Amino acid sequence: MADQYAESHEDGGRIRTPSIRWDETSEGPVLLLLDQTRLPAEEVELACKDVSTLVQAIRSLAVRGAPLLGIAGAYGLALAAVRGHDVDEAAEAIATARPTAVNLGRGVRRAHEAYRAAVAGGAGWAEAAAVALAEAKALHAEDAEASRRMAEHGLALLDELLPGGGHRLLTHCNTGALVSGGEGTALAVALAAHRAGRLRRLWVDETRPLLQGARLTAYEAARHGMAYTLLTDNAAGSLFAAGEVDAVVIGADRIAADGSVANKVGSYPLAVLARYHHVPFIVVAPVTTVDADTPDGASIEVEQRAGREVTEFMAPQVPGAGGVPGSRSVAPLGTQAYNPAFDVTPAELVTAIVTEYGAVSPVTTDGLVELCARSRQVTIS
Numbered sequence: 001m002a003d004q005y006a007e008s009h010e011d012g013g014r015i016r017t018p019s020i021r022w023d024e025t026s027e028g029p030v031l032l033l034l035d036q037t038r039l040p041a042e043e044v045e046l047a048c049k050d051v052s053t054l055v056q057a058i059r060s061l062a063v064r065g066a067p068l069l070g071i072a073g074a075y076g077l078a079l080a081a082v083r084g085h086d087v088d089e090a091a092e093a094i095a096t097a098r099p100t101a102v103n104l105g106r107g108v109r110r111a112h113e114a115y116r117a118a119v120a121g122g123a124g125w126a127e128a129a130a131v132a133l134a135e136a137k138a139l140h141a142e143d144a145e146a147s148r149r150m151a152e153h154g155l156a157l158l159d160e161l162l163p164g165g166g167h168r169l170l171t172h173c174n175t176g177a178l179v180s181g182g183e184g185t186a187l188a189v190a191l192a193a194h195r196a197g198r199l200r201r202l203w204v205d206e207t208r209p210l211l212q213g214a215r216l217t218a219y220e221a222a223r224h225g226m227a228y229t230l231l232t233d234n235a236a237g238s239l240f241a242a243g244e245v246d247a248v249v250i251g252a253d254r255i256a257a258d259g260s261v262a263n264k265v266g267s268y269p270l271a272v273l274a275r276y277h278h279v280p281f282i283v284v285a286p287v288t289t290v291d292a293d294t295p296d297g298a299s300i301e302v303e304q305r306a307g308r309e310v311t312e313f314m315a316p317q318v319p320g321a322g323g324v325p326g327s328r329s330v331a332p333l334g335t336q337a338y339n340p341a342f343d344v345t346p347a348e349l350v351t352a353i354v355t356e357y358g359a360v361s362p363v364t365t366d367g368l369v370e371l372c373a374r375s376r377q378v379t380i381s
């Protein structure tokens, strides 16, 4: 597909604005987030000078996606510490802003523990705050490295499963540079295939109701000049039936100890379709997304969002489409909507989970033991 973004950019298609960054301004430290609610119309940063702005940004999905939520959580804790706010209160508020992605609470905890350890070691608050910030920066850098390694392992797995090359991959939601310190998870694998000349097509689910696929994944794919096609979520079945999908690659928000995978709602139906059509279903996630303390899929708390996101159509914010952010109702007044943000795919439908350490099968005891052990190894620096 012709790409007006990648062709006109000399930056290799990378998004110009980092998804998250820390800045020291004359008015003090600030956490800058690329506001994902404004994409693809414009790249605008949202400045968080306090925890409540960050919490609102998390709830509204201005900042989103499991790895990035972890990084934002750690920086948020550091922000509270550096600004001399109540750090314990901040930790609670940020960690509970959304319930499903395990990375969020984990990122907060990591910076919080580093802060507390510094205080216990005799550091003053300013010094302890600097320690928390360093921890957030370390997590940010580690996520970039994990992303690079997941892309390598993911591509190797695809090449092994699909020896003919010319991969036609279906993805759901957004799992690219927008949600990571690096190039992301599942989308980073597709990008690696693209760079290796082995991506024939990236099928992009629009991802109702908030259109992370249409607004964000299509934006990233276009900038990279990938061959991509957007489809409505409910068109996926006919695509499988036509034999047009070689593998599904998705991310995860939380992987339970039994290998169940919580990811953006609509992932589970894709797994069922993939199994019926004998197509590999591959989950790509850093070990920070594995939650060894959640025993099974049924124990994962799935975020329920406002019905309004379903009953009101979100006006597309696409350049040239005349799209001013706004909404109009598509259902009779008073209609109730079921709007879970995520669903849970049982391990038996997952062909492989690719982490920065390689691919494992979540239906083998060895695979599960390795995932949980790796996840527990993640410690503060």
Ligand SMILES: CSC[C@@H](O)[C@@H](O)C(=O)COP(=O)(O)O
Residues within 6 Å of the ligand: 061, 064, 065, 066, 067, 101, 172, 173, 174, 175, 176, 179, 184, 185, 186, 212, 250, 251, 252, 253, 263, 264, 265, 341
């Ligand atoms: C690498 S991101 C993995 C997941 O976080 C992603 O697939 C997803 O479901 C994000 O949901 P969102 O509600 O947009 O935060």
